Amino acid sequence: MNIRSYQEDDAAAVWGILEPVIRAGETYTLDRDLTREQALAYWLAHEVWVAELDGVVAGTYYLKRNQAGGGSHVCNCGYMTSAAFQGRGLAREMCRHSMQRAREQGFRAMQFNFVVTSNQGAVHLWLKLGFREVGRLPGAFLHPSLGYQDALVMFRELERHG
Amino acid sequence: MNIRSYQEDDAAAVWGILEPVIRAGETYTLDRDLTREQALAYWLAHEVWVAELDGVVAGTYYLKRNQAGGGSHVCNCGYMTSAAFQGRGLAREMCRHSMQRAREQGFRAMQFNFVVTSNQGAVHLWLKLGFREVGRLPGAFLHPSLGYQDALVMFRELERHG
Numbered sequence: 573m574n575i576r577s578y579q580e581d582d583a584a585a586v587w588g589i590l591e592p593v594i595r596a597g598e599t600y601t602l603d604r605d606l607t608r609e610q611a612l613a614y615w616l617a618h619e620v621w622v623a624e625l626d627g628v629v630a631g632t633y634y635l636k637r638n639q640a641g642g643g644s645h646v647c648n649c650g651y652m653t654s655a656a657f658q659g660r661g662l663a664r665e666m667c668r669h670s671m672q673r674a675r676e677q678g679f680r681a682m683q684f685n686f687v688v689t690s691n692q693g694a695v696h697l698w699l700k701l702g703f704r705e706v707g708r709l710p711g712a713f714l715h716p717s718l719g720y721q722d723a724l725v726m727f728r729e730l731e732r733h734g
Numbered sequence: 735m736n737i738r739s740y741q742e743d744d745a746a747a748v749w750g751i752l753e754p755v756i757r758a759g760e761t762y763t764l765d766r767d768l769t770r771e772q773a774l775a776y777w778l779a780h781e782v783w784v785a786e787l788d789g790v791v792a793g794t795y796y797l798k799r800n801q802a803g804g805g806s807h808v809c810n811c812g813y814m815t816s817a818a819f820q821g822r823g824l825a826r827e828m829c830r831h832s833m834q835r836a837r838e839q840g841f842r843a844m845q846f847n848f849v850v851t852s853n854q855g856a857v858h859l860w861l862k863l864g865f866r867e868v869g870r871l872p873g874a875f876l877h878p879s880l881g882y883q884d885a886l887v888m889f890r891e892l893e894r895h896g
Contacts (some may be wrong), residue, residue, distance in 0.1 A: 601801035610866035622838070639848060642876045643885070652771045683871065685847070686801060707869015707887045709845065714804045725887060 573662070575669045578620035578632070585629035586614060586622065589654045597716050599691045600650070615650075619673070623666050630657035633666045635673055638683045645714040663694070668699050673731050684726040688713045695724065703728040735824070737831045740782035740794070747791035748784065749774060751816045754830055759878050761853045762812070777812075781835070785815075785828050792819035795828045800845045809841040825856070829863055835890050846888040850875045857886065865890040 578586065590611050597604040602614070618636035622629045631653040638648035649670045674682055684703065686694045687694055690713075699705075707725030715721050740748065752773050759766040768873070770825055780798035784791045793815040802812035810839075811832045815824045836844055846865065852875075869887030877883050 597803055598886070601803045603802045603806075641759055641763045641767045641872075642850075642878070643763035643848065643874055644765075645875050645876060646871075681872075682873070683874070686805065687875075688804070702881035706871055709808075709868060709887070709889060710843075710891075712801070712805055712808050712845070712889075713844070714807060716804070727871060729872075 573665050574619055574624040575666065576624070578616070578622050578691075582629055582632075583612060586615065586620075586632050589629070589632055589652050591617060592655060593652050599694070600652075601686055601713070604645075611621055613689055617652045621666070621669065621673075623662050624636065625657050625660060625662065628654075628657075630654045630660075631662040631666055633670055635670050635677075637679070638685070644681045645678070646683050647674045647677075647681070648683055648685065649674075667697070670728055671701075671728075675732060677680050679730055681727060683728075684724075686713070687724040687726050688715065689717055689722045689724060690718050698726050698728075700727070736829050737785040737828065738784055738786070740778070740784050744784050744791055744794075745774060748777065748782075748794050751777055751791070751814050752777060753792055754817060757816050761850055761856070763875070765845075772778040783828070783831065783835075785824050785831075787819050787822060787824065790816075791817045792803075792822075793824040793828055795832055797832050797839075799841070800847070807837045807840070807842040809815075809843070810845055811836075812849065825859055826863065829859070830870050833890075833892055837894060841892055843889060843891045845890075846886075848875070849888050850877065851884045851886060852877055852880050857888075858886050860890075863890070 606731045618634040620634045623631035633651040638646045651666050684727045703726040706727040709723040711720035712723045780796040782796045785793035794811040799806050800808045813828050864889040867886050868889040871885040873882035874885045875883045
C-alpha cells in the first residue's frame with residue numbers, strides 16, 4: 573500500500589470513491605444529492621491523501637483542525653475506501669498514517685464527531701486504534717433503511733513519539 | 735425584550751456583540767484575530783435573529799442544521815450577548831425562542847457541539863433549559879488564561895407542542 577498526497581489528477585478517482593458513499597447516505601452526514609463539484613470542494617478543502625493498492629487509488633482521507641481558536645490543537649479526519657478494496661486494511665493504514673501526519677503538525681488529539689453506530693466496522697476499528705467513545709448523540713442519524721441511529725463522538729490523544 | 739429577524743442594518747450592532755467575544759477567545763472556537771468581514775460572514779451564513787432590550791440590539795443568535803444528510807433533523811445554535819446587557823435573561827430568552835423556531839422548521843433536536851466547561855454560566859443555563867451532557871471532550875479547549883478545559887456536547891430533544 574502506498575499513501576501519498578492528493579494531486580489534481582486524482583480527482584476522478586477520488587470522486588469514484590466518494591460518490592457511492594455519498595449516494596448511499598449510510599455513514600457520512602452529507603446530502604445524498606451532492607454534485608461531483610460540491611463533493612470534491614468539500615473533500616478537498618483540507619489536506620488530502622490517497623492510498624494506492626495494486627497501483628490504483630483505492631482510498632482517500634482528509635485531515636483538518638476540528639475547531640478553530642482554542643480548539644485548534646484537536647484534528648479531525650474523514651476516510652473513505654473503494655468498495656472494491658474493502659477488507660484489505662485500507663482504513664486502518666490510512667488512520668495510522670493520519671495520526672502520524674497529525675503529530676507532525678503538532679496536533680495533540682484527534683476527534684471523530686459523528687460515527688454512526690450502525691457502521692459497526694468503523695466503530696470497532698476506531699476502538700482498536702485507540703479511540704474511545706466520549707459522547708453518544710441519541711438518534712442523531714437517520715439511516716435510509718435502519719431509521720434513527722445513535723452517533724458516537726470518538727476521541728484519541730496523540731502521544732508525541734508514536 | 736423583542737426578538738426579531740436580523741436585517742442588514744444590524745451588521746454594526748452584531749459585530750459590536752461578536753467582536754469582544756471573539757477577541758477574548760474564552761468561549762467560542764473561533765480564531766481570535768477574525769476580521770469583521772470574516773466574523774460576520776460566519777455568523778450570517780445561517781438564519782440569524784437579534785434580541786433588543788431598551789431599543790438596543792443586545793444579543794444575537796444563529797440557527798442551522800448541525801449536520802447535513804442523515805443528520806439534518808438536529809439543529810445547532812450559537813448565542814452571544816452584549817457584555818453591557820448580561821444578567822438580564824437574554825441568553826435564556828434567545829434559547830427559548832430558538833427552540834420554538836427550530837420546532838417550526840421541523841427539527842427534532844438541538845445540539846451544542848462545544849460548550850467549554852469553564853463557561854459555567856452557559857453550562858448551568860443549558861442544563862436548566864433541558865439540555866443534557868451527552869459527551870465530554872477531554873482538554874479540547876485551550877483557554878487563554880485557564881489552560882486546557884474540557885468541552886461538553888449538549889443535546890435536547892424538541893417536543894412538538896412547545
